[in-house]
Amino acid sequence: MTTTLEMPPRPAETTSTATPTTAHRQTLGRAIHSEWIKIRSLRSTWIGMATVVLVMIGLGSLSAAVSTGSVAAPGDGGGPLGGGGPLSTVLAGADFAVLLIGVLGSLAGAREYSSRMISATVxxxxxxxQVVAAKAIVLAAVVIPTALIGVMGAFGAGMGILSASDAATVALTDDGVLRSVLGMAGYVTAIALLGLGLGILLRSTAGSIGAVVGGIMVLPTVAGALLPDSWDTVLRFLPSSAASSFTTVMSAGDSTLSAGAGVAVLAAWVAAALGAAAFAITRRDV
Amino acid sequence: MIELQQLTKKYGDKVAVDGISATVRPGVVTGFLGPNGAGKSTTMRMIVGLDRPTSGTALVNGRPYAASRAPLAEVGALLDAKAADGGRTARNHLLALGATVGIGKRRVDEVLASVGLTEVAHKSAGSFSLGMGQRLGIAAALLADPEVLILDEPVNGLDLDGIQWIRALLTELADEGRTVLLSSHLMSEMQLVADHLLVIGQGRILADTSIEGFIEESSGGSRVVVASPDAGALARLLTGDGVVLTTREPGRFEVRDLTAAEIGDVAAEHGLRIHELTPVTASLESAYLELTRDRVEFTATAQHPARTDRTARTARPATDDTTKAA
Incomplete structure (x- = not known):
């Protein structure tokens, strides 16, 4: 941030203050700096991120401990990546963390509308x-490390608990494991950005939280249950279903998308939400 | 310099701002006056691009605000003192805003000191009283040392110290050659601080004039309040060319366009008794009420556009309350 190019200072004009104030050109970089100050100066940011990490590691460890109690034998017959395999066991907190991060993302987007800070911002x-871009960049910069700490922590702690009880474990170097773990971190980040976009778009904390939670948790289940099978092709393109193609531990219905296609579909959702937010914020009155 | 050209804002069928054109000049404090819902805030919001005009343009220093290189250094605006996140400290709030134009800690601390918030700089904005919030809003407006200041009701919630401080500040800023536009519903406050007036009613500019000119013009000249037991006889004697009498209560009336001396002379000449003879200096408030009331009446009787203002005033029942003017 300190390497941002400085514009030459304005010629000193009359000022009402002791020291001359030199304002510089407003750039995207400075908008990002501003949003960074905003996000780091809210205690709720850090409480939220800490909660996400704790949920991932805590629920993962709990799940691992429970599974070693019930499924004691290591066994060498079942594939480790099966439905109840060690990876999905240690990432058991991910579902809840995704929900939580969706709420935090929505708050990051809608909060300024409820506090009316948005007038000062625009x-x-x-x-x-630039406001939307800066908020997205800054939120991603906070969420990505959070999600990585969360998934890696959950993986390390969970696998430690499993191996201490001589239960089946997988290593990051095993086929597809690292991809799933990193994919989960990416999914968490994507949902945070989706929430941010919806928060700005809907300008309402409650509305955007509802939309994110509904879209991730409720819609896939309800639609999968109520709609005829012919709709399954469409349902694969829901964010949670797309994500399950590369996280493999999500249980949001049958995914037949390839991992690459899943990433592309999820990225498209994020781009659409942020694009719609940028369009809306530019067009409408504050 | 702020230039408004045919600026219009419609919300559906409702016209909030109706094609106003005006220039707000640097070096003076311009007061923006109008009843609630007249379009003051909407106009101010359009100047800094918060609301998008339906048609027309608002230019700041010759270009749209959004085209400004360093927006906060171009216009400092206080439009909504509550426009701060309650969970953030006052200092961080200003740091975040300042960062958009590369303004840092030193200037932020300086501005906090100048608005008297140094001691609460690390308290959350949510814990601020109305007056402190107002000071924070003013700090944000002053932050980047802007050439144009737009302040919507800046004295709202300020204590006496604060009001005197902002009065001096606005005058100083204008003296430095800045453009200062402020709205206030406190007419007496406006009279103290503003040099020029923009009066708006129902989305249209009703007056664009100096404050003295406005009072002179809108109040229809000087007035004298006369109390006399011989009111009837005296009134008959006084009624003449362009002289307007308004009966306020039995034995008491108001005269326009005659001086107290002239009235006293007439009374003495005819041996009529006078108990009270008070020249009334019109206040901005009464002038303003006069103007906006005419505006309301005019729209209510728009099917009779031929009537002249002066006759209409004579015919009006005596509900005037100008005597409270100092």
Whole structure:
């Protein structure tokens, strides 16, 4: 951030203050800096992120401990990546963490509308797409490390508990494991950004939380149960179903998308939400 | 310099701002006056691009606000003192805003000191009283040392110290050659601080004039309140060319366009008794009420556009309350 190019200072004009104030050109970089100050100066950011990490590691460890109590034998017959395999056991907290991060993302987007801070924000950054871009970049910068710490922590702790009880374990170097673990971190990040976009788009904390939670948790289940099988092709393109193609531990219905296609579909959802947010914030009155 | 050109804002069928054109000049404090819902805030919001005009343009220093290189250094605006996140400290709030134009800690601390918030700089904005929130909003407006200041009701919630401080501040800023536009519903406050007036009613500019000119013009000249037991006789004697009498209560009336001396002379000449003879200096408040009331009446009787203002005033029942003017 300190390497941002400085514009030459304005010639010192009359000022009402002791020291001359030199304002610089408003750039995307400065908008990002501003959003960084905003996000780090809210205690709720850090409480939220800590909770996400704790949920992932805590629920993962709990799940591992429970499974070693019930499924004691190591066994060499069953594939480790099966439905109840060690990986999905240690990432048991991911479902809840995704939900939580969706809420935090929605808050990051809608919060300024409920506090009315948004007027000050868009007055300071009138090229408003920059507000959306800066918020997305800053949120991703906070969520990515959080998600990585969460999944890696859950993996390490969970596998430690499993191996201490001589239960089946997998290593990161095993086929597809690292991809699933990193994919889960990516999914967490994507849902945070989806929430952010919806929060800005809907300008309502409650509305955007409802939309994210509904879209991730409720819609796939309800639609899968109520719609005829012919709709399954469409349902694969829901965010949670797309994510299950590369996280493999999600249980949001049958996914037949390839991992690459799943990533692309999820990225498209994020891009659509942020794009719609940028379009809306630019077009409408604050 | 702020230039409004045919600026219009419609919400559906409702016209909030109706094609207003005006120039707000640097070097003076311009007061923006109008009843609730007249379009003051909407106009101010359009100047800084918060609301999008239905048609027309608002230019700041010759270009749209959104085209500004360093927006906060172009216009400092206080439009909504509550526009701060309650969970963030005052200092962090200003740091975040300042960062958009590369303004850092030193200036933020300086501005906090100048608005008197240094001691609560690390308290969350949510814990602030109305007056402290207002000071924070003013700090945000001053942060990047802007050439144009737009303040919507800045004295709202300020204590006496704060009001005197902002009065001096606005005058100082204008003296430095800045453009200062402020709205206030406190007419007396406006009279103290503003040099120029923009009066708006129902989305249209009703007056764009100096404050003295406005009072002179809108109040229809000087007035004298007369109390006399011989009111009837005196009134008959006084009624003449362009002289307007308004009866306020039995034995008491108001005269326009005659001085107290002239009225006293007439009374003495005819041996009529006078118990009270008070020249009334019109206040901005009464001038303003006069103007906006005419505006309301005019729209209510728009099917009779031929009537003149002066005759309409004579015919009006005596509900005037100008005597409270100092």
């Amino acid at each position: 007055a300071a950054v009138p090229r408003r797409w």
